[in-house]
Amino acid sequence: MLVYILRRVLLGLSVLLAAIVATFCIFFLGPSDPAGALCGRQCTPDRIVQIEKDLGLNKPKTEQFVTYTKGLVAGNDLGGKKCDAPCLGWSYVQNRPVTDMVKQAFPVTVSIVIGGIVVYSTLGILFGMIAARFRGKPLDRVIVGVSQFVTSIPYFVLAQLFFLYAMVYYGLIPRAKYTSILDNPFTWFTGLLGIWLFYGTVLSANYVRYVRASMIDVQNQDYIRTARSKGLGERKIAISHALRAGIAPFLTLLGLAVAAELGGAIFTERIFGLQGMGNLALTSFDTSDLPVIAGVVVVGAVIIVSLNLLVDLLYGLVDPRVKLS
Known part of the structure; x- marks a missing residue:
């Protein structure tokens, strides 16, 4: 190890x-x-x-x-x-x-991404498991169909519509606003809650089908049939046995996605007016401020390398079939 x-x-x-x-x-x-x-x-x-x-x-x-x-x-x-x-x-x-500019922008991007991870990983795994459990039935078709419909629309279009109608025209959700969690945790939470719910719900559609396919493949393995022969319930088999092995491909996709998002959630930050890493990079492109663009790229590279290492290590903990050597 x-x-x-x-x-x-x-x-x-x-x-x-x-x-x-x-x-x-x-x-x-x-x-x-x-x-x-x-x-x-x-x-x-x-x-x-x-x-x-x-x-x-x-x-x-x-x-x-x-x-x-x-x-x-x-x-x-x-x-x-x-x-x-x-x-x-x-x-x-x-x-x-x-470095000072990155330190100022990075917490904004981290806050957006962390809240989004909680939402879309939860929804992606939950609905992926449900779709796999009811494979071929109406509920499975509805979940897969909705996920395909959502992913067929460009993210920036959905984000713009959500911002205009939910936040500006009808005021259903307060406009996004970033406050440091160290200054006021409650304001930090409420100011980003709307973005988390939208961002996480839209991105979860990308992962539902991956989790579904992985769970279906795992459920046909010999050790799952052995668990059924021992009289274990389907819920216990799905959570305790199938999910651990089936979630491994999801971790790879999640690690790569999070690394890219931490480098700058460009559309989210620009549309909702948050000064994160993505907005910093775009502004620097507009002014040809090359050192800032290069700094964002280097920080993104560090994040990607670090999260790839973390995902590789988590494989050994999550999937019992994998042994690191």
């Missing part, structure tokens, strides 16, 4: 290093004018040269890459501007550390 974990950690670190190299090459080796973006249209050539010197943009690209990677672990001093580790760079447009 320990050897497996160490091997996975080393593999994850190599993937992360490759992601950092690729991010630097894409965003910092291409044709761009960071100094001009920071200084503005009326900037003089002498001022641009000074800004490039202060930010180290006049140095060779290899030296810039070493400085960038060093900042991730030890921090940087960019022309007298202190950037504590992990330093993700300096925003050319807002003239502040990218």
Whole structure:
């Protein structure tokens, strides 16, 4: 088990290093004018040269890459501007550390995603199990049909309709508002409850059919027939035996989805007006603030690598057929 974990950690670190190299090459080796973006249209050539010197943009690209990677672990001093580790760079447009901007936006995205996970994992597993239990019957057809209908409509269309009619026109649900959970837990909960219910319900449709198919496959296994021959009830078999093995593929999909969402729930944040990672990335694209975009990409890579490792470890705990070695 320990050897497996160490091997996975080393593999994850190599993937992360490759992601950092690729991010630097894409965003910092291409044709761009960071100094001009920071200084503005009326900037003089002498001022641009000074800004490039202060930010180290006049140095060779290899030296810039070493400085960038060093900042991730030890921090940087960019022309007298202190950037504590992990330093993700300096925003050319807002003239502040990218790390501070990410720290401000990340809790918003985490709050959206965590609440959504609770809703869509619960609904996805529940209705997937029900559909598998009543396979081929009217209830199964209704659940599968509704899930197919929901997933056939683009998410941003549903989100826009929900925002306009449920929140703006009729006021059925209060408008989304983020408050730090440390400042006021109740306001944090009520301000995001509407998004959680919508976000979780829509995304659960993506997982119902996966859980259903996995549960149907597991129910045909020999150990399930053995459990039935021992006289165990169908409910106990479904929960204690079939679910543990059938939920493994769901964990893989969930881990990848959560990793992507933590990198920025772009449509949700933009439509509901929340300043999370997705909104930060889109705003940075609009202003060509390359260090911020690169910082969001690096944070997303760290999240994806970490959650992939976590999912691999959970496999051994959830599915008794899997042994990590």
